[in-house]
Amino acid sequence: MAQCKTVLIGAGSFVFGPSMLSQTLLEHRLESLHLALVDVDGEIAEWMAAVGRRMAREAGVTAQVSAHSARREALSGADFVICSAAQQMQRRFAKDVEIIDRVLPGHLVSEFGGIAGISYSLRQIAMIEAIAEDMRRLCPSAWLLNVANPLPRVCQAAHEMGVRTAGFCPVSLVGYGMLERIFTGRPLSYPFITAREKWQATMAGVNHLSWLVKLRDRASGADRMPALRQRLAEGASSGNPRAEALARQTGYLLMPGDDHTKDFLVPQGEASRASAWHGSPDERERRLRLLKDIGEGRQPWDELLAHPAWERPGDLIAALAYGRPTQLPSLNLVNTGQIPNLPQGVFVETPALCSADGLYPQTVPLPEPVQPFCASAARVTDAIVRAARERSLARLHEAIDQDPTILDKPAGQRAIEACLNAHADLLPAYR
Secondary structure (H helix, E strand, O other), X not given: OOOEEEEEEOOOOOOHHHHHHHHHHHHOOOOOEEXXXXXXXXXXXXXXXXXXXXXXXXXXXXXXXXXXOOHHHHHOOOOEEEEOOOXXXXXXXXXXXXXXXXXXXXXXXXXXXXXXXXHHHHHHHHHHHHHHHHHHHHOOOOEEEEOOOOHHHHHHHHHHOOOEEEEOOXXXXXXXXXXXXXXXXXXXXXXXXXXXXXXXXXXXXXXXXXXXXXXXXXXXXXXXXXXXXXXXHOOOOOOOHHHHHHHHHHOOEEOOOHHHHHHHOOOOOOOOEOOOOOOOHHHHHHHHHHHHHHHOOOOOOOHHHOOOOOOOHHHHHHHHHHOOOEEEEEEEEEOOOOOOOOOOOOEEEEEEEXXXXXXXXXXXXXXXXXXXXXXXXXXXXXXXXXXXXXXXXXXXXXXHHHOOOOOOHHHHHHHHHHHHHHOOOOOOOOO
């Protein structure tokens, strides 16, 4: 086939970057691929590209791997653009924490919920608007495959700028591990193969708030939802008390687990502080030294791939560009009716079939008892995107009013305005 060009923005990620090299070059063996790696740290991009060239060479895959410190030089003629970037994440998150501790002490701190989630969303949307503008000029037919959080907000902003966008977040797969513990009492780790071979789970909702709406035994086809409800009624637990209480109330289980879903629910005494990044600075430095050693041929690449990213945009590239169909258990796409009882225009998460002909999300109406939870999260997302696109303080105040994690609304308004001032160098002016 003709050369397929894929640009990875944020290639310096010490988990996601190597995982994308592995997916495209080792697993799918995408011949005639041009993989353009972009990172603001050009030296890291070069190290990652050296690893990619070695992988391609030793795997016998004909591929070009280039390194770039500026995205515009990489974007021209791209077929796919993968975004895993976040601007100065740790330093900016620390600023939000300081503001929250001062103005809203005890308030939830995470990358999705509350003031920190809104502030992070505004910075990420400003970044994706610039990327989308470059894509419209340099690769107008390309797909944006986004893994950057807060995922549905970033995806919706890019979509509204006219860029074809799909979002990848596999956190709902955690639900398979939850099911294993509920039914058998045994813990199970990613990629949850035993449970996925045993059960066919249909999950739908919005990102980080996806519900198990159907559960079938793969061998017999039997409906396992009644048995799940019975086990929960008898006190079986996966260690996610909020999800299990909601399942007993609604009849449906939240799949991502309590550590993610608390960002969308009224607080009930959960821990208020969460990290918005992965890996300590020391760990990152060690991994980058390893990256250089691998690129220069002094070490095998096995350790670099020991903890792969869960997100798998390489599967979609192989399906769309190389004609290798795949069924994804969860894909975030703009709602055009696949969840008919949520608003169109927001991004929703459902299973999807991907092939050379396109993307076909499964139609999954949300059960009536759980629809209000996802509708609330969708309204918050839409208000944040509207605020960011319109540069509107009034819209930001609407988002705060609608966010169930923000209990003191006036203090929330003061906090978000302080965040706008703290990050003014990365944001447009809000009025």
